[in-house]
Amino acid sequence: MNTTVPLRWKLCVPFLALGLLAAACSSSPEPKPPTAQEEDSGTQSGGEDSGTQPGGEDSGTADAGTSGTDAGTSGTDAGTGGGTDAGTGGGTDAGPVIPVPTDGGTVVTNTLSGRLTEAGSPYRVVGDANGVVTIPKGQVLTVEPGVILDFRGRPEVTEADVDSSAPASVMNHQKGRVEVRVYGAIHVQGTAQKPVLLTSTNPYGWWGVNFYGHNSVGDGHPSFEHMVFEKVRKNQYNGDRDWTRGALWAYYPGPVTILHSVFRDNVASAHCAALDLMYTDGSHIEDTLFEHNRIFEVDRFAQPGTYSMSGGGAVCITHGRNSVTRGNTFRDNGVEAYRGYLTTALEARPLLTWPNPQNISDLGGGGAMHYFQPDNDLLENNLFESNFVAQGPGAAVYLEHVGARTVTMRGNRFVTNRGGAGGTIVCNRGSGTADLVVTADNVFTGNTLNGQPATNITGDCGTTAQ
Incomplete structure (x- = not known):
């Protein structure tokens, strides 16, 4: 059934024809919830990658189709x-066909x-x-x-939407x-x-599928059970399409429930190829397979010394609170970075610490997951297998802007994940205290950094065992 679009079709781009790419700073789709402190973006200012306010909701009647x-x-x-x-x-079940x-x-x-x-x-x-x-x-x-x-x-x-002067353009x-x-x-x-x-x-x-914060609240919390979610292509840069993160972008200040499901073969251009839980509170992701999801980050600044540093090859928990990610499999998800305006070759992504001369606070990474400003989140009994960041940080998981004891990792297995900077797990911009609780039953096997054995956890966050 799967007719897979070649994953590099969009990269043979004469980007000079597009002009210098602008930093994708844009307005939030609505006022931020009161707890918001900083948005996870890929922009120099740390502003949310959200696009402009949609043109109002479609309040029409039921389906007008035949x-x-x-x-x-x-x-x-x-x-x-x-x-x-x-x-x-490490099973091979990719979900039902x-x-x-x-x-x-x-x-x-x-x-x-x-x-x-x-x-x-x-x-x-x-x-x-x-x-x-x-x-x-x-x-x-x-x-x-x-x-x-x-x-x-x-x-x-x-099929007809092709610029004849740039037939391979991502646009x-x-x-x-x-x-x-x-x-x-x-x-x-x-x-x-x-x-x-x-x-x-x-x-x-x-x-x-895109949610809109408080505009999406009031008719029952979203729930997804026993579903297969596939073939999203959010792969446009600086065009007229908004929401370039998360095949399922759940910008929703309440609980989102995802159980016994499959996310596969989804592509995004910013963060969180399969799923972004943004501002959610009490969300559960359980017994779900995330496989072969991709971030293709053609740097949106594309200027020397700047990096968008997007991440989350499968899942982001962005300003999350009280989320539970349990019993899932993350397999063969990845992040690839290109300096699109300057070259279509893979570009090394240095592990920047904060502060840095570029004044970039959204540093990004994570072949499978990216946490941004987590708050009392649990990562438990998951399998992370063969995820990667091509020449970038956090082969499996990247955590950023972390406060005291905000993520507990328990009983996870990290197997043959590949990165280019940092370790299998990278934690950046920590509070300097016990930011992570990492229990002794987490297992790390065969993870590599540029082909050599990778350190399990790196970064400036403090860790403690329970």
Whole structure:
């Protein structure tokens, strides 16, 4: 089923045609929650990479698209849902393979709400004229077991969106792709026998699911169970598309629940290829597989002496509080950095400490995970296997701007992760006290730094054992 877009198609770019890339400083999508101190961005000022305020919510009526016929059976794999080998030793299960039927189903244009059933599946999400489909404020989307959501958009528009003077430019193939904007509530309710699939048959993918802070609160906390989430391509720089971080960008000041799921083959251009939990409180990620997600960071400043230093090859917990990340598998996620304006070659990313001459406070890294300003978060019984940062810091996990005893790591396994700076875990801008609680049952095996054995934990954070 997987028609993988070549991961380097976007890098053969004559970036001079784009002009000098601007630092992507932009306004927040809404006023920051009262607890906000500093945004995680990749900008020199530390401002959030958020883009501009969307053009208001789509408060239209239920889906204006036409209804198709019953697609019959969903073609779902009746095996396990998440299929993760979490903490037990490097299995190869990449999650269920769920084919998308070529006929039948239901067309979706402007809005998504109500109850999506297997009988109406697959839901072929086209979006409105701007490539947006909205879950309106005051409405609830419930997705039943076995449902397939194909965010196909308009592939013919995507294919035709090519600058003839720069046919390999990263700015090509952006039109005609679908974005989901969540202002109401969403509950994905798959089962182990019938997981829910969120995918795209557009060869260039889709623009993911995006929340908008307090604008998305009030209709029930978001929950995702037994789903497969794949093929997001948030790979545009300094263009007209916002939200270039997180295939599922959960900017939501409350709990987000993700259980027994799979995030695979997602690409982002800033942070957090698969998932960004931003400002969430009490979120749970459990028994979920994150595999082959990628950050392709073409430096947004692209000037000598400056680095965007994005990170989180799979997951970011950004200003998180009381989050639990337990029993998951992070496998073959990674971050690759390019000085896009100057060269398309891989560029070494030094492990900067704070303060530094560049005045950059967002330093970034983490082949699998990136924590920014964590607060009482738990990382427990996860397997980190074969994640990488190409010539950059934090082969598996990068923690930044950490206060006292804010992350507890217990019972995790770190196996054959690869980095270019620091160690397997890098903690930067700590308080100088016991920032991390790292128990003795964490296991580090075969991790490397530029081909040599890697130190387990480096940085200026204090650690203590429990």
